[in-house]
Amino acid sequence: MEIIEVHTKSRPSTVYCGEGAAQAASEYLRGAQAFVVTDTNVSRLYADTISRLFPGAPACVLPAGERHKNRTGLFTILGKMLDAQLHRPSVVVAFGGGVIGDMAGLAAALYMRGTRLVQMPTTLLAQVDSSVGGKTAVDYRGVKNVVGAFYQPERVFCDPVFLNTLPAREVRCGLGEIVKTGLLDEKVGAKIRENADKLHELAFLQELAADCIRFKAGVVERDETESSGLRKCLNLGHTTGHALELLCGRRSHGEYVLIGLWLESFIAEGEGVCEPSYAQEVRSLVLRALPRIPRFPNAAEGLRFALLDKKNAGSGVSFILPKSRGAYAELTLPPERYAHYLNILAEERQ
Amino acid sequence: MEIIEVHTKSRPSTVYCGEGAAQAASEYLRGAQAFVVTDTNVSRLYADTISRLFPGAPACVLPAGERHKNRTGLFTILGKMLDAQLHRPSVVVAFGGGVIGDMAGLAAALYMRGTRLVQMPTTLLAQVDSSVGGKTAVDYRGVKNVVGAFYQPERVFCDPVFLNTLPAREVRCGLGEIVKTGLLDEKVGAKIRENADKLHELAFLQELAADCIRFKAGVVERDETESSGLRKCLNLGHTTGHALELLCGRRSHGEYVLIGLWLESFIAEGEGVCEPSYAQEVRSLVLRALPRIPRFPNAAEGLRFALLDKKNAGSGVSFILPKSRGAYAELTLPPERYAHYLNILAEERQ
Numbered sequence A, B: 001m002e003i004i005e006v007h008t009k010s011r012p013s014t015v016y017c018g019e020g021a022a023q024a025a026s027e028y029l030r031g032a033q034a035f036v037v038t039d040t041n042v043s044r045l046y047a048d049t050i051s052r053l054f055p056g057a058p059a060c061v062l063p064a065g066e067r068h069k070n071r072t073g074l075f076t077i078l079g080k081m082l083d084a085q086l087h088r089p090s091v092v093v094a095f096g097g098g099v100i101g102d103m104a105g106l107a108a109a110l111y112m113r114g115t116r117l118v119q120m121p122t123t124l125l126a127q128v129d130s131s132v133g134g135k136t137a138v139d140y141r142g143v144k145n146v147v148g149a150f151y152q153p154e155r156v157f158c159d160p161v162f163l164n165t166l167p168a169r170e171v172r173c174g175l176g177e178i179v180k181t182g183l184l185d186e187k188v189g190a191k192i193r194e195n196a197d198k199l200h201e202l203a204f205l206q207e208l209a210a211d212c213i214r215f216k217a218g219v220v221e222r223d224e225t226e227s228s229g230l231r232k233c234l235n236l237g238h239t240t241g242h243a244l245e246l247l248c249g250r251r252s253h254g255e256y257v258l259i260g261l262w263l264e265s266f267i268a269e270g271e272g273v274c275e276p277s278y279a280q281e282v283r284s285l286v287l288r289a290l291p292r293i294p295r296f297p298n299a300a301e302g303l304r305f306a307l308l309d310k311k312n313a314g315s316g317v318s319f320i321l322p323k324s325r326g327a328y329a330e331l332t333l334p335p336e337r338y339a340h341y342l343n344i345l346a347e348e349r350q
Helices: A021-028 A040-053 A071-083 A098-110 A124-130 A160-165 A168-184 A186-194 A202-222 A230-235 A238-247 A253-270 A276-289 A299-308 A335-346 B021-028 B040-053 B071-083 B098-110 B124-130 B160-165 B168-184 B186-194 B202-222 B230-235 B238-247 B253-270 B276-289 B299-308 B335-346
Strands: A002-007 A012-017 A034-039 A059-062 A091-096 A116-121 A135-140 A143-150 A155-158 A317-324 A327-333 B002-007 B012-017 B034-039 B059-062 B091-096 B116-121 B135-140 B143-150 B155-158 B317-324 B327-333
Touching (some): A021 A040, A021 A116, A034 A040, A034 A071, A034 A098, A040 A059, A059 A071, A071 B071, A071 B135, A091 A098, A098 A116, A098 A124, A098 A135, A098 A143, A124 A168, A124 A202, A135 B071, A143 A238, A143 B098, A160 A202, A168 A186, A168 A202, A168 A253, A168 A276, A202 A230, A230 A238, A230 A317, A238 A253, A238 A299, A238 A317, A253 A317, A253 A327, A276 A317, A299 A317, A299 A335, A327 A335, B002 B202, B012 B021, B012 B202, B021 B040, B021 B116, B034 B040, B034 B071, B040 B059, B059 B071, B071 B098, B091 B098, B098 B124, B098 B135, B098 B143, B116 B124, B124 B202, B160 B202, B168 B230, B186 B202, B230 B238, B230 B317, B253 B276, B253 B317, B253 B327, B253 B335, B276 B317, B299 B317, B327 B335
Parallel strands (some): A034 A059, A034 A091, A091 A116, B034 B091, B116 B155
Antiparallel strands (some): A135 A143, B002 B012, B135 B143
């Protein structure tokens, strides 16, 4: 089991990654007043595991799915916390994927102005990305993550045992953030290129998970609240990814990130941010993870959502674009120019 | 105009206190994208002032009153912030009393995980206490301030010009926190004793305001998030005050604090925390601010609310009690023992 420390200004956070992490969580919380937040999918598979790991802890089971990441879900958790008579020293355990981590994390941040928080991610996406770094949020009025807080979990326990039950779609979802990390961090990038044929094997993805967390921890330590600009690099592929996610909303977050990376490689190339050969390399890598980029006949409408995004203060649309292996660049485009690129997604492809 | 720096870990905060503070706010925000949150009472009196101080800034006017400090109010603000297309560098201006400061502060903390925040308190209570220190919250399911965050305003502008239109009830409300501060800080305490006959004169209260802010700033700097225990001292009188406020809810927060201080002087005396003569001094001081302590026939029911309070982890009820001039002590009572004291409020008095 690997132990990764995240030294942020607000509070230290420690990530346990590997076999045995679930048991370590159980031992860590022995004697504490734990409160488990999970969803119907996870509960169906792991209700017994939860009872065994956290005996006697009350649980709040939310309906599964991204579309429930809203204020109703948030206040359902807060209400159950009141029912359970939690206080500040109580520990919220976010047991599930990214949606549960985001919502339970925000509830922990807000209840009595902050309880203790432990993340126990059960999906590849949550293990390699969203459980680390303290971003919590719910969507509101069609805008993703617009109501939230930076709130570091004191511990994150990433146990690969939960990945065995993941549907292929959820694995692809995690792949989105792994491929993104590979473009930002050349250590991860080289490993992916050298093992591109293993990109759908859980054993290899588990190995990458710790590398991804280590990279993200380094970024978050230097820019916890996205104020210096460094943390923005983690949004590679996300401007388009988020816009399409809001426009269509059927695929997983990670798939939209992959589609975003694919499209934004054309922007990087077209705007002279990277060489055409590197843009091609990026697209090939994306296609290893997601063999077919779907067609979006109404892609240009995504512009509306991109303009609402919190990264896009002012009148343009901002991107973090791939520049070369392990390097990125920031670019802001006028809306109409971005619409032109979005149309690539609307074109017929063979 | 006095300038008081509050050096907290999360972010520095500066308080401007005195004539001209409103104009200073206007100058400070020139060129920024300001967004004003206020209520119907304040707007009726100061709509023109707001337009003059912050020309062109969109405003969100909430219904006035403590009972609107809830999630509906919070999401009304967040929705209007989306309508106004605010981004992180935008500035929320909380223009009003404690309720507006708490709600607008929480909205600023949550919108896009945090925008800029300026507090512009217009009541005595907000000027001497609630606008400083970064506590933000809404009530939920009958529990006061149970959903909130610590979020420091970058600037607080306390201009006495707004106090001239305050109804007597609102002045008494501020007096609650001033008297409380006088019991915790002997510098303020001595000033109050020496000028007890001026306790309802605005000029004197304005003079005390800066002293109160300076004292609170010192406490908040040393314990921003109530983790070391020091900040809890600010809850003197509040255990009973909050419980009665939730039970009855007709008087102002500050009046309940005064009633709480009065009752808790009996607890301090009865439990041997202070000398009877000092308990008598505390009650005399309270009666200078609030000449008549009302009778609460159902006072014992307040116990239920006291047990829900976030300060009362575990099975007892915790108090910060007056010990001697400028000194306090913490005490936890079994619920039934507290109920016994609460009955003092139910007794007939002449």
